[in-house]
Amino acid sequence: MPQRTELPEVPRHWRSRRPSRSRHAQPRLVRPDRLLAESLLAPNKKVKENFNSLVVVTDDGKVRSGMKLRQTDTDLLLRDAEDNEFAIPLKKIEEQTNGTSLMPAGLADKLTRTELLDLIRFLSELGKVGDFQISKQQLVRRWQTLAPTDAAIMQLRRVSYASIAQNDAALTWTPAYSTVGGELPLTDLPEFRIPFRAKDGQLGATFARFELDASSASQAKLLLNSVTGLTAWLDANPIKLTSEITLDLTPGRHRVTFVIELSERKEPLRVEMSDVPRSTAKVQLVGGK
Structure with a gap:
């Protein structure tokens, strides 16, 4: 009768554990196309840093908003929704706050379902090698x-x-x-x-x-x-x-x-x-x- 071989005991910290069913076990991964859809349909839900507008209140009571371009020793330079650049003297600024997303709300409202799906597919392919890669020609x-x-x-x-x-x-x-x-x-x-x-x-x-x-x-x-x-x-x-x-x-x-x-x-x-x-x-x- 063959002799039984005893295997060494596996250390406790090496033992595999069964996957936990706890809701806190692993973060749920979100598909990139789902993130794109959310960014198009609800752009202000999650605003990435530096992708928001800047709201500026000046000492004369005026409120200006736009995307921050740069800041010099004397002026804050912004770009508005019409793509015009303008400067606000720093000495006139009383308050600065982060505004909404640079992505306008409601921009995709006029798209059909097919057009929206096409747009999401196109955006998801940008930066990849393929038909939508920018040519060097x-x-x-x-x-x-x-x-x-x-x-x-x-x-x-x-x-x-x-x-x-x-x-x-x-x-x-x-x-x-x-x-x-x-x-x-x-x-x-x-x-x-x-x-x-x-x-x-x-x-x-x-x-x-x-x-x-x-x-x-x-x-x-x-x-x-x-x-x-x-x-x-x-x-x-x-x-x-x-x-x-x-x-x-x-x-x-x-x-x-x-x-x-x-x-x-x-x-x-x-x-x-x-x-x-x-x-x-x-x-x-x-x-x-």
Whole structure:
């Protein structure tokens, strides 16, 4: 009969314990998408440090609020909800308190359930490697689109589309932005349907431009996803459009203006700037708001 082997006793502090069912055993983990949903729907429930507004009361009884930018020896600088910066002299400040979240309450109220889910999914993917990763390509992301004002409509009725490239001060251009993938959706742009230019039943045209800044005389290459339905100018000079365009630039800022015929073009507009070999000058896409 085989001899029984005695195992050494396991020290008490090494013994495994059964998982406790106590409510205090382990903190419950919250899914990131649930946190995002809560931040969108109830932004003031939990406000992270430095993500709140600052409320300032001055000695003349005025109350100002905004996001704190910086503080000098003499002034407190804030940015308000309209994105305007303003300074408050420190000697005039009587009281400072933390305000509500920088995320406006009710911002998601007008979204449908599907739109809200899409937004949460998009936000949850930011910062990860994948479709929503910001590319290192030099893509045009900041655009300006022609606003359908009376002055613009009157000008387009009287003269050719080329007049839009003249940078007329009477025309109003509003900001527009590409998607993360660098595409400018045409469905979001204002449509101009000018008599004698668009046939009955056809869509009209829309106008968009972006800016380049050259440090010295140089060249820049533009890569377009498609030239269908496009007409373009560099400043006031027409561009012969191909999928790859090389522009000769003088020092300073330049505009590239597109007329987009919506009856011909359905796909978004995507423009990438590429370096020209042996070009030593620095050309940058103008970004910002």
